[in-house]
Amino acid sequence: MEKATLQELLESRLKDIFSIEIAEASPQELFLALANVVKSCYANDWSQTRKNLLVEQQKQAYYFSIEFLPGKLLKSNLLNLGLLDTAEELFEELSFSLDEVAEVEKDMALGNGGLGRLASCFMDSLASLGLPGNGNGIRYNYGLFKQKFVDGHQVELPDDWLRAGNVWEVRKESKAVDIQYGGEVYLIEDENGRLRPERHGGYVWRAVPYDTGMVGYQNDMINTLRLWSVEVPAAEEANYATIESRRSLEDLTAVLYPDDSNERGKKTRLMQEYFFVSAGIQSIVRYYLKLNHPLTMMSEKIAIHINDTHPALCVSELMRLLLDDHDLPWEQAWAITVKVMSYTNHTIMAEALEKWPIDLFKEVIPRNYQIIEEIDRRYLEEYAEVHEAALLNRTRIIIDGQVHMAHLAIIGSHSVNGVAKLHSDLLKSVVLHDFYLIFPERFNNKTNGIAQRRWMQLANQPLSKVLDTTIGKSWRHNPQDLQLLKNYQEDPTVLQRLADAKLTNKQALAEYIQQTTGIEVDPTAIFDVQIKRLHAYKRQLLNVMHILKLYFDLKDDPQAPIHPRVFIFGAKAAPSYHYAKAIIKVINEVANLINHDPTINDKLKVVFLENYNVTLAERIIPAADVSEQISLASKEASGTSNMKLMLNGAVTIATLDGANIEIRDAIGDENIAIFGLTEEEVYAYYAQQNYSAYAFYEEDPVLQRVVNAFIDGTIPNIEREGREVFDSLLKYNDEYFLLKDFKSYCDAQYRVDLAYKDQQRWQAISLMNIANAGKFSADYTVQNYADDIWQIEPLYAHVKEPNSASLT
Numbered sequence: 139m140e141k142a143t144l145q146e147l148l149e150s151r152l153k154d155i156f157s158i159e160i161a162e163a164s165p166q167e168l169f170l171a172l173a174n175v176v177k178s179c180y181a182n183d184w185s186q187t188r189k190n191l192l193v194e195q196q197k198q199a200y201y202f203s204i205e206f207l208p209g210k211l212l213k214s215n216l217l218n219l220g221l222l223d224t225a226e227e228l229f230e231e232l233s234f235s236l237d238e239v240a241e242v243e244k245d246m247a248l249g250n251g252g253l254g255r256l257a258s259c260f261m262d263s264l265a266s267l268g269l270p271g272n273g274n275g276i277r278y279n280y281g282l283f284k285q286k287f288v289d290g291h292q293v294e295l296p297d298d299w300l301r302a303g304n305v306w307e308v309r310k311e312s313k314a315v316d317i318q319y320g321g322e323v324y325l326i327e328d329e330n331g332r333l334r335p336e337r338h339g340g341y342v343w344r345a346v347p348y349d350t351g352m353v354g355y356q357n358d359m360i361n362t363l364r365l366w367s368v369e370v371p372a373a374e375e376a377n378y379a380t381i382e383s384r385r386s387l388e389d390l391t392a393v394l395y396p397d398d399s400n401e402r403g404k405k406t407r408l409m410q411e412y413f414f415v416s417a418g419i420q421s422i423v424r425y426y427l428k429l430n431h432p433l434t435m436m437s438e439k440i441a442i443h444i445n446d447t448h449p450a451l452c453v454s455e456l457m458r459l460l461l462d463d464h465d466l467p468w469e470q471a472w473a474i475t476v477k478v479m480s481y482t483n484h485t486i487m488a489e490a491l492e493k494w495p496i497d498l499f500k501e502v503i504p505r506n507y508q509i510i511e512e513i514d515r516r517y518l519e520e521y522a523e524v525h526e527a528a529l530l531n532r533t534r535i536i537i538d539g540q541v542h543m544a545h546l547a548i549i550g551s552h553s554v555n556g557v558a559k560l561h562s563d564l565l566k567s568v569v570l571h572d573f574y575l576i577f578p579e580r581f582n583n584k585t586n587g588i589a590q591r592r593w594m595q596l597a598n599q600p601l602s603k604v605l606d607t608t609i610g611k612s613w614r615h616n617p618q619d620l621q622l623l624k625n626y627q628e629d630p631t632v633l634q635r636l637a638d639a640k641l642t643n644k645q646a647l648a649e650y651i652q653q654t655t656g657i658e659v660d661p662t663a664i665f666d667v668q669i670k671r672l673h674a675y676k677r678q679l680l681n682v683m684h685i686l687k688l689y690f691d692l693k694d695d696p697q698a699p700i701h702p703r704v705f706i707f708g709a710k711a712a713p714s715y716h717y718a719k720a721i722i723k724v725i726n727e728v729a730n731l732i733n734h735d736p737t738i739n740d741k742l743k744v745v746f747l748e749n750y751n752v753t754l755a756e757r758i759i760p761a762a763d764v765s766e767q768i769s770l771a772s773k774e775a776s777g778t779s780n781m782k783l784m785l786n787g788a789v790t791i792a793t794l795d796g797a798n799i800e801i802r803d804a805i806g807d808e809n810i811a812i813f814g815l816t817e818e819e820v821y822a823y824y825a826q827q828n829y830s831a832y833a834f835y836e837e838d839p840v841l842q843r844v845v846n847a848f849i850d851g852t853i854p855n856i857e858r859e860g861r862e863v864f865d866s867l868l869k870y871n872d873e874y875f876l877l878k879d880f881k882s883y884c885d886a887q888y889r890v891d892l893a894y895k896d897q898q899r900w901q902a903i904s905l906m907n908i909a910n911a912g913k914f915s916a917d918y919t920v921q922n923y924a925d926d927i928w929q930i931e932p933l934y935a936h937v938k939e940p941n942s943a944s945l946t
């Protein structure tokens with residue numbers, strides 16, 4: 139599209155909506171008008187995609203996830219429609235900045251962290267690969283809380299993201315479905331001797347879908363992200379006359395639960411899970427029936443993916459529809475269900491493995507509970523001849539009065555995957571070993587990936603331009619072509635261009651830091667970044683301990699040859715996660731101490747940016763020199779910020795955990811700083827139960843001084859939090875082995891400092907990170923899901939598959 143055309147469309151939209159000219163428009167008005175123009179640009183392709191799918195009757199995948207974390211969509215849609223450059227030029231010509239206009243959009247944060255962001259990266263890749271794949275989730279009225287620091291403490295504020303409306307969504311009243319909760323279900327024999335459920339009591343809530351177009355990268359493909367919102371069913375208006383009765387209903391899709399790993403026993407959460415599962419499955423079955431094929435062939439047209447255990451009820455809900463509404467015999471219904479379903483496990487953390495008390499299940503979804511009981515009974519019966527009772531009793535769904543959601547998902551799916559090689563191996567050998575004995579053929583690995591378009595093309599335009607001029611533009615379609623950059627490892631001109639792009643990004647971030655925190659940072663310092671949810675296993679505290687060590691080194695010798703460093707944190711803690719909040723307070727007070735200590739002479743700065751989200755990630759990542767991926771080995775299933783940072787040329791300091799291992803394999807030991815216990819060593823400690831944090835503390839005076847600093851008054855204002863940290867390390871024997879890994883972490887940090895001082899070498903390492911990051915594009919991950927698990931194919935013949943020839 140020509141610039142002039144875009145301008146005309148924008149002008150006419152501003153007239154239509156606001157009756158104003160461009161010159162009078164505020165950024166808010168420009169945003170709304172431009173977003174509407176963008177929407178109209180893909181409207182036709184969206185309906186065409188739907189029509190073609192119906193005509194071609196191609197198999198479609200449905201990705202069920204209780205979280206999606208898309209961030210802002212304006213620039214992403216412009217990019218994928220091929221309009222970003224045009225829009226940027228136009229706005230410049232009109233003396234506006236597109237960035238300022240894009241800034242107006244609310245960051246759509248219907249997720250906590252990695253899991254939700256993965257779902258959104260997959261949406262981008264599915265559409266960009268031309269694959270028919272749709273998202274199914276919940277339209278929360280409030281997204282993840284907004285984080286503020288007050289006196290160094292985290293304070294949570296509501297994220298009222300829908301207040302000014304959401305331009306991208308389309309309400310689909312006609313596609314609403316009813317969701318049944320509660321009551322009692324009796325099985326009554328009908329005239330054919332078949333048991334039929336008869337419901338007494340209970341209530342019905344209405345699920346209304348809001349669809350958002352997922353725009354493919356310059357390929358005319360528009361998939362759908364369908365998010366469900368609760369409403370009072372028309373027929374029941376009278377029963378919801380009071381504000382009280384409405385409130386409990388409206389609570390259902392009001393808020394996202396803000397904990398990224400455990401939501402214990404909350405009735406509303408279970409109701410949420412059933413809500414988007416039942417709504418999604420009903421709408422899929424309704425669509426399938428339009429195709430006029432027998433239900434027994436469903437797996438030829440439909441693949442349903444269970445993203446973590448929250449949508450595990452997909453199994454029992456599809457069974458319910460097939461049995462109760464469509465009269466299929468159990469065996470047929472079960473065969474269909476298992477063929478249609480697949481499941482991704484995201485964690486080995488025990489507290490995150492969902493279980494629900496059966497009383498709650500019976501109260502909220504009695505018919506599903508009956509079906510789960512029957513699945514469980516038949517499971518025991520079917521495998522009784524092949525496996526020992528003890529094994530079956532450990533793997534059955536209902537154990538000790540609780541429904542195990544992972545067990546339901548595994549037993550009801552034909553594929554179970556982990557999210558990095560190490561994680562998938564641990565599932566087979568430890569976490570889900572019992573299931574592996576029973577269903578070895580179901581287990582496979584799909585290493586996570588990231589949408590290269592958002593995390594490079596959008597977030598890092600300076601670097602993208604350097605790549606274009608150096609290796610051409612093919613990497614924009616085939617991320618593996620980033621490999622071409624390897625030819626320039628020793629080319630001083632290219633290395634300098636990369637360094638210049640990095641400096642530009644660091645200057646922009648420095649300005650943001652100055653504006654939001656008042657802290658001055660020097661863009662020539664090392665920008666050392668740890669951005670992720672605050673969690674004990676991710677070990678932000680280990681990072682703090684190293685910062686304290688450097689602080690003491692400089693106190694002892696202000697001339698110590700340490701290259702200036704800015705430590706940048708971004709992290710939200712779950713509101714109920716007391717210890718994580720204590721760490722936030724400690725980091726903020728350490729920052730206060732160091733940033734204001736004149737003897738440090740600006741050699742160290744600590745910056746904790748508020749409200750880490752996708753938009754902030756897009757600011758920080760392009761400016762990072764060092765990527766902190768320091769979880770205790772075996773605890774981080776994959777990680778994806780490690781991939782985003784690598785792609786942007788940051789050098790990783792990492793444990794051999796999750797996808798860090800695959801990153802190391804891709805770039806070689808010489809281009810990454812590895813440290814710490816291995817997963818085998820961690821498990822050996824567990825087996826021998828011989829870890830003594832105190833022993834490490836006792837024998838290392840440097841470590842002693844650092845640990846003591848939490849309680850000896852060195853760091854002001856952390857009396858309570860410092861004690862909690864100190865106790866977790868010594869009194870409670872340091873669950874995540876920080877004291878053990880401290881020394882090797884400091885050594886690795888020292889190697890990083892040395893490498894940075896040799897700028898030529900540093901730039902070459904950075905280049906190698908960029909050049910090898912292509913294989914972590916979600917395009918490849920999704921292609922593997924499509925080939926191995928979902929068996930779906932591109933809708934349009936002209937859509938190119940990513941060039942996978944060079945993939946090993």
Ligand SMILES: *Cc1c(COP(=O)(O)O)cnc(C)c1O
Pocket residue numbers: 250251252253255669670671750751752755776777778779780782
């Ligand atoms: C990528 C991303 C994450 C995941 O980070 P990890 O370090 O892999 O845990 C979390 N939050 C946001 C906003 C992200 O963009």
